[in-house]
Amino acid sequence: MSMPREESLLEVRDLGKYFGRTVGCESVSFDLWPGEVLGVVGESGSGKSTLLKCLSAQTAPDRGIVRYRLRDEDLCDVHALSEARQRMLMRTDWGIVHQNPRDGLRFGISAGANVGERLIAVGARHYGNIRTEVTDWLQRVEMEQSRMDDLPGTFSGGMQQRLQIARNLVTQPRLVFMDEPTSGLDVSVQARLLDLIRTLVGTLRIACIVVTHDLGVVRLLTHRLMVMRGGRVVEQGLTDQVLDDPQHPYTQLLVSSILPV
């Protein structure tokens, strides 16, 4: 490739997680570059979510290493960081968009406070500034400002998901993990959300790892694709390449089982 060499953001080598004799995920290796969107697909139980949890330091892997490039340019072993630094990383440089908004939002506090919480956690102590920034972010995820002080429980599923995105992006992370961000939403809301994610990720140059079982989502959103089965990566490559010319029998099966509309 003739592109100028850039340093990778995340390096994963030989990652493995076992639950007793059951394989969670095994021998996973890949690099992720800044601004790149990586899709992980596979059927239920193929180890997608386990992989995501290992990558985002929510679970410790049994084998292998996850290295992340901090803002000071150093690659560090994510799982060797102190818990304090891991939690700091999760609040600042990383974002996690959960499948279920209940895991990612706090339902006892208003939408504005949900977004503002991350700003406060990194030291913002000026109410007016927090308020302005929160308003700005709610606008960017196409939410009405009048709903700012309402509880997330009063929002529709799509709004909750957009609120989750605003909450994660407000500290300008460099890496966002998304676990089935659009499942459970109806198709038109899904389309709008995907459009929003694509725009935000593109303009802010955020690297993303999107776990999903929806091949339509990866087609729209991701640059590169990993196909998982039984905890192992069976095929990976550019998204269009993998979807249009699948090599592995399982990928072929997966692609052929998309229902035609």
Added chain:
Amino acid sequence: MSGVASAAGGKTLAGYNFAYLDEQTKRMIRSAILTAVAIPGHQIPFGSREMPLPYGWGTGGIQVTASIIGADDTLKVIDQGADDTTNAVSIRRFFSKTAGVRTTESTREATIIQTRHRIPEAPLAEGQILVYQVPIPEPLRWLEPREVETRKMHALSEYGPMHVQLYEQIATFGRIAATYDYPVMVHGRYLMRPSPIPKFDNPKMDRNPALQLFGAGREKRIYAVPPYTSVKSLDFDDHPFSVESWEHCCGLCGAGASYLDEIVIDDKGGRMFVCSDTDFCTQRQAQGFRGPLNSEAAE
């Protein structure tokens, strides 16, 4: 009342150890207090004992007092600032019976002041000890129900959620609405619940020359603010911490800068504001100060 010596005599109730608790228990509590003083604002667990009064009436405070009190101490007990309420009178009598110590209503004369919900108006001095009765010691309790998680938050100084709560109050009411048990940062490190004192008293905790001890009996925690330690109330840069103020002055002594209680005096909407600190009010009246509703002034 056989077996009860007069307070000045220094004799104690027969059949009981000095200050009620046995020596081993007192040593255990003192050890917790020393740890607490060494780590200002940090909650230290201790083996709280059952006391001859119900939880919520000051079992924590009374155990702390019992373990630090000596025969030559002078004890003052206040409840909501008053020396003459049931709780204050009972605890004072408890120690005059079991420890034979001198008791007083004067803030200046006391060496140990056990308090519920107030800090005396008169400034405290070096050598004095203020013992607070604490119902719920954990400042993050209503934000995070898991004890394991709140300890982790303390360990990592993750106090964002507390500010989020203040944010919510400003968003809803236009100002920080908390008025009592107002969260403070101690020595720039630990978030602490000052017990349900009005926020009016928060500034008095900051760099106070007296030692401040906090005992929570039911929750089995002791924490402390050593003398001259910084205690800062949480706020936002553009919504700074402020204390309550009144349009009235004290009806009895005319004080304009003390914490006032509102008292209904008839069934026709009549009410008066008086100092909640009875000792402070009495002293001022003895000095000749009179408020607008003081009958002596009216005559």
